[in-house]
Amino acid sequence: MRVLVAGLNHKSADVEVREKLAFGGDKLEPGLRGIRGLPGVSETIIVSTCNRVEIYAGVEDPEEAAGRIKQFISSFHSIPLKLLDGALYFYSGPDAVRHIFRVASSLDSMVVGEPQILGQVKGAFAFALDKKATGVLMNKLLKKAISVAKRVRTETKVAENAVSISFAAVELAKKIFNDLTGKSVLLLGAGEMAELAAKHLINSGVREIAVANRTFERGQELARAFNGRPVRFEGFKEEMFRSDIVLCSTGAAGYVLHKQDMHNIMKGRRQEPVFLIDISVPRNIDPKINGLENVYLYDVDDLQGVVDANRNERGKEAEKAEKIIGEEVESFERWLSSLQSVPAIVELREKAEEIRKCELARLFNKLQLGEKEQKAVEYMASAIVNKLIHPPTAALKEDAVDRELLIETIRKLYGLNGDCTR
Amino acid sequence: MGEITFDISLLFYFGAMLLALLELFKETKLLPKFILLLAGIGFGFHTVFILYRGVAAGHVPIVNPHEATSFFAWCIFLVFFALEYRYKLGLLGSFIIPVAFSLMLASSLLPKEIKPLSPILRSNWLGVHAVFAFLANAAFAMAAGVGLMYLVQEHYVKSKHLGGLFERLPSLKQLDEINYRLITIGFPLFTVAIITGAFWAENAWGSYLSWEPRQVWSIVTWLIFGIVLHARLLAGWRGRRAAFLSILGFLTIIVAFAGLALLQKGQHIFQ
Incomplete structure (x- = not known):
């Protein structure tokens, strides 16, 4: 069995596509059941957040399964196959394992190190486990992914990065507004990082929060979480007349806010200062807006620059994290391939055991031996069997380069036919 | 005799200005306190000087360029202390003390004698x-x-x-x-x-x-x-x-x- 990843994220697809393909709410369970039911797919997990939709599966033939899953997504969400061509990516084998580890460790996030994704992966795993969509492979893989993420968090400073970014945003806000109590914040889009930054702003005294999200329901959810007020996405420019801080992560493919819009908004605000934080990749706010008076626009790179200026070790930390992931991928692959040789070892042992029992029975039928002699003969028989099957068993357990070839060879030499010989 | 108070205040203002400029390059906890202390002492002598001038001349001592510039500087320091007391703005002294000191310096170079009005x-x-x-x-x-x-x-x-x-x-x-x-x-x-x-x-x-x-x-x-x-x-x-x-x-x-x-x-x- 092999690991397969089929997915799309903020880099491969823009928000319109991601939203259409999301397995949110009621769609998750039928989605899991549907994919699990595909021929050649025996285990599956679906991770669906606003920045990514990913399907992890244990499959027989990755290529075949990839085609089937793509077909399934297309019919499940009633989206033409063509639309999926550029958006979906597929990984199999060690690449898939690496990808899953990187996602859980937040190395694949819009803002590297943001903490939400691990919780979302855990949630997705728990849900799939509960619905019995997973098996040995996925259970082991996801448990491992979670522990890798924890290892990355404790052994590197990657996780600090996201915290520092929202911290930097709050510090900047304080240098613009002095005091954040009484300031109103607008969350434009409900990305993973926006939530984190919003939490930091609330901790610094911001009381009034409005959420404008493309899917109004998701906006409502988030607004409830922050004790805020949901706003129709179409009306966000009117809302901006009263927003001092705008956190933007709509995930749109282009700008949602242009210089002329902002010019008009500033007129309406009588030039009250505004702090715009654009944490979308690609950017959602026209960078020219920073040229307007009393408007301060920072995007993720700007904030990252602020953080990096303070400490110059982010590159090293990410490298460290990738190294940890490399190690863990290797160890997982070792486990996975040892899993492959388990059936052969079992068969070999069973076959030897059967021969031993058969021959002993035949011998004891012919000769009438006393109890003591019988014991001695039995002992000798099992000693011979054990000594004979020890080297091949050991070889199978070993971490061989062409394990598959070895398994094949041993099967042939010992006449194992692949079915259990019972 | 009272002229000496002017020179003393000039000296203390100068010290305050040097520290205020130093503060632009170096951040320490004590520096702002020393700046306020030196400027405060300078301000005290400066006030004594203005009172002395007023008494000696028998009228408000703001009638020649020397007195006017010195009084201007005194007013700036007054506002500076008021702001420091109220807001404690970081680096305010670094931006304003040099201006006030320049006025004091100009004042010290102008003729000082009290002439009949x-x-x-x-x-x-x-x-x-x-x-x-x-x-x-x-x-x-x-x-x-x-x-x-x-x-x-x-x-x-x-x-x-x-x-x-x-x-x-x-x-x-x-x-x-x-x-x-x-x-x-x-x-x-x-x-x-x-x-x-x-x-x-x-x-x-x-x-x-x-x-x-x-x-x-x-x-x-x-x-x-x-x-x-x-x-x-x-x-x-x-x-x-x-x-x-x-x-x-x-x-x-x-x-x-x-x-x-x-x-x-x-x-x-x-x-």
Whole structure:
């Protein structure tokens, strides 16, 4: 069995596509059941957040399964196959394992190190486990992914990065507004990082929060979480007349806010200062807006620059994290391939055991031996069997380069036919 | 005899200025306290000097360029201490003490002797006019200093290079607000100064407005700060624009003050 990843994220697809393909709410369970039911797919997990939709599966033939899953997504969400061509990516084998580890460790996030994704992966795993969509492979893989993420968090400073970014945003806000109590914040889009930054702003005294999200329901959810007020996405420019801080992560493919819009908004605000934080990749706010008076626009790179200026070790930390992931991928692959040789070892042992029992029975039928002699003969028989099957068993357990070839060879030499010989 | 108090205060102001400039490059906890201490001692001697001058001359000691510049500096320090007491703005001293010290230095270079007052200066309007004018000018000087701090801080935020003084400079909002408050305090004071000045002029020469350069410059200054307030309230000219205009306003004050005094023209030349 092999690991397969089929997915799309903020880099491969823009928000319109991601939203259409999301397995949110009621769609998750039928989605899991549907994919699990595909021929050649025996285990599956679906991770669906606003920045990514990913399907992890244990499959027989990755290529075949990839085609089937793509077909399934297309019919499940009633989206033409063509639309999926550029958006979906597929990984199999060690690449898939690496990808899953990187996602859980937040190395694949819009803002590297943001903490939400691990919780979302855990949630997705728990849900799939509960619905019995997973098996040995996925259970082991996801448990491992979670522990890798924890290892990355404790052994590197990657996780600090996201915290520092929202911290930097709050510090900047304080240098613009002095005091954040009484300031109103607008969350434009409900990305993973926006939530984190919003939490930091609330901790610094911001009381009034409005959420404008493309899917109004998701906006409502988030607004409830922050004790805020949901706003129709179409009306966000009117809302901006009263927003001092705008956190933007709509995930749109282009700008949602242009210089002329902002010019008009500033007129309406009588030039009250505004702090715009654009944490979308690609950017959602026209960078020219920073040229307007009393408007301060920072995007993720700007904030990252602020953080990096303070400490110059982010590159090293990410490298460290990738190294940890490399190690863990290797160890997982070792486990996975040892899993492959388990059936052969079992068969070999069973076959030897059967021969031993058969021959002993035949011998004891012919000769009438006393109890003591019988014991001695039995002992000798099992000693011979054990000594004979020890080297091949050991070889199978070993971490061989062409394990598959070895398994094949041993099967042939010992006449194992692949079915259990019972 | 009382002259020595002037020199002592000059010395302490100089020390305060050196520390204030040092603070731009080095951040320590003690430095701001030492700056305040030195400036405070200097201010104490300075006050003694002004009182001594007043008693010795028998009138408000703001009648020659030496006294005027020294009193201007004294007013700026007064406003500085008031702001420090109220807001504790980081680096305010670094931006304003050099200005005040320069005025003191200029004052020390001007002739100091007390001469008998010419008849036109013997008026009760004089003291009122001069005190209001210099308090207003000090408020405007401080508004310009705070405006400059705003421009520096805004440059950091806009350019996204948050090094240098960014950490220690106050927030944009606070600088803008204080700039605004200083102008709202300075403007009525200045208005009173202009009105009392007109009465004095009428008293001395029989005409409220004789279009002499000093009067014209004063009206220009008054107009500039009037525009700053007006545009802020009506058109939302805040932040950068307000900062620029208050610096411009302060420059016109300096030009009026220094330039016209040096040109030795008009009736504001006191002897």
